[in-house]
Amino acid sequence: MKPQLIGGAWVTSPTATPNINPSDTREVIAEFGQADAAQACAAIAAAAEAFPAWSRGSIQRRGEILDAVGSELIARAPELGRLLAREEGKTLAEGVGETIRAGQIFKFFAGETLRLTGDALRSVRPGVEVSVTREPLGVVGLITPWNFPIAIPAWKAAAALAYGNTVVLKPAELTPACAWELADIIQRAGAPAGVFNLVMGPGSVVGAALVEDPRVAAISFTGSTATGARIGQACMARNARVQLEMGGKNPLVVLDDADLDLAVECAVNGAFYSTGQRCTASSRLIVTEGVHDRFAAAVAERLHKLVVGHALEDGVHVGPVVDRRQLETDLDYIDIGRKEGARLLAGGELVTRETPGHFLSPALFVDVDNSMRIAREEIFGPVAAVIRVRDFDEALAVANDTPYGLSAGICTASLKHATAFRQEARAGMVMVNLPTAGVDPHVPFGGQKASSYGPREQGRYAAEFYTTVKTAYTFAG
Ligand code: ADP
Numbered sequence: 154m155k156p157q158l159i160g161g162a163w164v165t166s167p168t169a170t171p172n173i174n175p176s177d178t179r180e181v182i183a184e185f186g187q188a189d190a191a192q193a194c195a196a197i198a199a200a201a202e203a204f205p206a207w208s209r210g211s212i213q214r215r216g217e218i219l220d221a222v223g224s225e226l227i228a229r230a231p232e233l234g235r236l237l238a239r240e241e242g243k244t245l246a247e248g249v250g251e252t253i254r255a256g257q258i259f260k261f262f263a264g265e266t267l268r269l270t271g272d273a274l275r276s277v278r279p280g281v282e283v284s285v286t287r288e289p290l291g292v293v294g295l296i297t298p299w300n301f302p303i304a305i306p307a308w309k310a311a312a313a314l315a316y317g318n319t320v321v322l323k324p325a326e327l328t329p330a331c332a333w334e335l336a337d338i339i340q341r342a343g344a345p346a347g348v349f350n351l352v353m354g355p356g357s358v359v360g361a362a363l364v365e366d367p368r369v370a371a372i373s374f375t376g377s378t379a380t381g382a383r384i385g386q387a388c389m390a391r392n393a394r395v396q397l398e399m400g401g402k403n404p405l406v407v408l409d410d411a412d413l414d415l416a417v418e419c420a421v422n423g424a425f426y427s428t429g430q431r432c433t434a435s436s437r438l439i440v441t442e443g444v445h446d447r448f449a450a451a452v453a454e455r456l457h458k459l460v461v462g463h464a465l466e467d468g469v470h471v472g473p474v475v476d477r478r479q480l481e482t483d484l485d486y487i488d489i490g491r492k493e494g495a496r497l498l499a500g501g502e503l504v505t506r507e508t509p510g511h512f513l514s515p516a517l518f519v520d521v522d523n524s525m526r527i528a529r530e531e532i533f534g535p536v537a538a539v540i541r542v543r544d545f546d547e548a549l550a551v552a553n554d555t556p557y558g559l560s561a562g563i564c565t566a567s568l569k570h571a572t573a574f575r576q577e578a579r580a581g582m583v584m585v586n587l588p589t590a591g592v593d594p595h596v597p598f599g600g601q602k603a604s605s606y607g608p609r610e611q612g613r614y615a616a617e618f619y620t621t622v623k624t625a626y627t628f629a630g
Contacts, residue, residue, distance in 0.1 A: 155185045155329070157192055157353060158336045160199030161346025166192060166354070172330055175242040175473040176463040177508035182240055185329040188354035193321070193362035196350035200292040200319040201368045203347030208289045208317035212266045214343075219311060220263035221342040226256030226307070226335075233303065233334055238464040240330045241302050242472040242511070243427050245465050255307035255335070258594045258611070262315035269316065269616065282627045287620035289317030290394060291370035294363035296356070296384070298376045299475055300430045300533075302328035306335055308594070309373045310349065312615035314339075321350045321369070323360050325376075327476060329353040356380065367391060373610070373618065374398070375432075378531070378603060385606055396607035396618045398432065398599060400531040401559035403589040404552035405435035406574065408545060408565040409443035415586060416444075416564035417451045420537070423562065423588030425459065425515040428472055429535035430479075432604070433560040433582070433590035437521075437528055438539045439548050445541045449519050452539075453499040456515050461504050474511040474534055483534030487516055490527040495538065496520045523551050531557070545570050553579045558601030560589040581605060 156163040166186030174180040188196075207215075226233065234249030243251070271286040295309040306322055313320050324332030336351035352359050363369050364387045371394035374384050381397040388395035405423055407416045423435030440448050464472035474480040487501045501516030513535060521528050521538035528538050542548045552561055552574075561580035565571050571585045581600035582592065592598055597609035608617035 155183050155333050157186050157188050157196070158340060158349070158351040159192060159196045160202075160350065161340070164192065170326070172240055173476075174239045175475050176239070176465065176510040178510060179508075180239070182236070182330055185333070185353050188352045188359050190358055190362045193352050193354070193359045194366070196321045196352045197292060197363070197366050197368050199347035200321050200350055203345060204291055204319045207319055207345060207348045215315065215317070216263045216266035218339075218343045219259050219266065219315060222311075222338050223256040223259030223263060225338050225342065226259060226303075227253055230256065233331065235465065236334065237303055237331050238472065240328050241299060242464050242475050244469055244472050247427055248464070251301060251304045254594055255303045258304070258307045259311045261595050262311035265613065266315045269620070276626060280628055282629075284625045284627070286623050286625070287316070287616060288623055290619065290621055291318060292368055293318045293320055293371045293373060293619065294369045295320060295322045296360050296363065296372060296374045296376065297322065297324050297332070299325035299327040300427070300432070302331035303335060305375050306332050308611050310335070310339070312610070312619050313373070314344070314349065316616060316619040318619055319348050321352055321363055323352055323354070323356070323363055326355060360384075364388060365391070370394060371618070372396070381606070394607070394618070396610065398605050398610065399603065400557055401432045401434070401600065401604050402437060402529065402531055402555045402557045403433055403435050403560045403562070403580070404437045404439050404555070405562040405564070405589055406548045406552055407438065407440045407444060407448055408548065408563070408567065408570060409441045410566045411444065411564035412566065412586070413444065413447060413451060416448060417455055419562065419564055419586070419588045420452050421455050421459070423590050424537035425456070425471055425535045426590070428474055429515070429537070430475060430533055431590045433592070435562060435589040436532065436537055437523070437552075437555075438537055439542055439551050440539055441542055441544060441548060445539070449498060449517070449539050453517055456499045456517060459515060461512050461514050462506050463508055463510060471515060471535060474513050477511060479534060480511040480513060483513055483532060483536060486527055486530075486532045486534070486536055490518050490521070490525065490536075490538070493525040493527065494520065495525060495527060501536070523554055529555065545573070549574060549577055553577070556603040559604035560584065560600070562587060562589040581609070
């Protein structure tokens with residue numbers, strides 16, 4: 154059984170569950186301990202105990218530890234990327250890329266330990282000086298999803314640690330292996346006991362324990378909208394700081410004047426890579442009528458060339474769906490789309506391969522109205538809906554007609570329309586002639602409306618969540 158990391162010690166749990174490879178459900182990667190509330194409580198206590206020394210300790214040393222974590226992640230990217238592909242199902246290339254990105258994030262925040270700035274001002278009162286500084290919060294609880302099993306724990310943990318907080322990480326039930334490796338790396342890089350703790354187990358037990366414990370100053374959560382709403386309310390009730398990254402129903406607008414090849418690539422990449430299991434996936438393709446039929450036909454043709462299969466196999470573009478429950482959700486939505494009157498132009502079928510896995514061919518719907526459920530609800534699978542519009546104005550209105558607001562893209566050669574879209578899109582991230590998914594590690598990530606709550610993640614903006622501001626007045630006498 155893979156143990157928990159609590160207070161610098163590896164601790165076994167009362168029970169364990171198998172981690173199953175979605176490309177080959179006969180394969181058990183390992184058994185992972187399932188913590189109970191008492192273990193979550195012990196991890197919180199360890200993090201609380203470690204906080205004073207860590208927060209007041211050398212920022213040089215902190216940076217060195219984070220840098221060493223980044224170096225090891227990058228050096229071991231082929232091996233860890235493979236583990237990631239085995240437990241989550243994205244392709245090997247995607248798994249390796251994600252691991253390298255996790256390493257780069259640690260290196261970015263290693264530098265940030267030395268760059269945290271404040272302000273020095275004069276007071277309106279003569280002889281008084283004012284300083285504004287940022288301080289760490291204390292123990293932070295990180296609750297993460299399965300779709301980026303190393304990058305999301307990394308971008309939360311690196312920022313939390315860089316600014317002097319101590320951490321309890323609760324990874325998703327489906328993907329404990331990457332989080333376990335990350336914990337092992339952080340521990341061996343020299344993080345003092347209790348600075349970083351890993352508690353694997355059910356959200357309803359371990360996640361809830363973190364959310365409810367008064368010693369946990371802040372919760373950073375990425376996951377579903379429903380769970381996020383519950384966590385947000387619980388944190389608010391006890392005055393804990395909370396950051397929520399939740400769903401998306403991201404539009405990619407394609408105008409008549411777009412470079413068609415580029416638009417097709419953006420759509421296929423954004424909607425179907427990583428098996429469509431990205432909160433930034435382009436699930437609504439909003440296309441003006443002059444190019445609509447050519448675009449839909451070209452995407453369908455591209456989809457027929459995409460190879461769906463075992464995540465580790467050469468030449469596979471799209472790995473399996475993460476588990477049976479998600480596969481059933483995807484199939485349900487494909488059914489709902491058909492019943493609502495949308496036309497399935499490509500894919501949407503179970504695919505049989507040599508290994509038993511959750512393989513689904515990328516599904517493209519046309520004749521979709523933006524009021525249909527497949528255009529409004531996040532599916533989180535390889536399913537995209539093409540919506541026909543008259544012109545740019547209607548495209549923009551449809552793009553914004555959604556409860557979500559994470560990422561929004563446009564493919565166009567028109568500077569005027571690209572600029573108007575950048576200004577008017579109600580989304581945290583806007584992409585011009587690029588897929589809606591795929592972001593840089595050194596700039597803010599997050600959304601508007603129902604997609605996100607609280608300050609942005611990543612880049613220097615992460616300090617807004619992981620620190621609190623202190624204003625000090627000094628009169629020298
Ligand atoms: P999904 O349905 O895609 O797994 P969730 O939002 O349920 O998305 O899961 C995201 C993370 O939130 C996971 O780590 C999960 O264990 C955790 N989680 C689920 N329910 C709760 C809860 N009630 N309290 C705290 N964390 C939870």
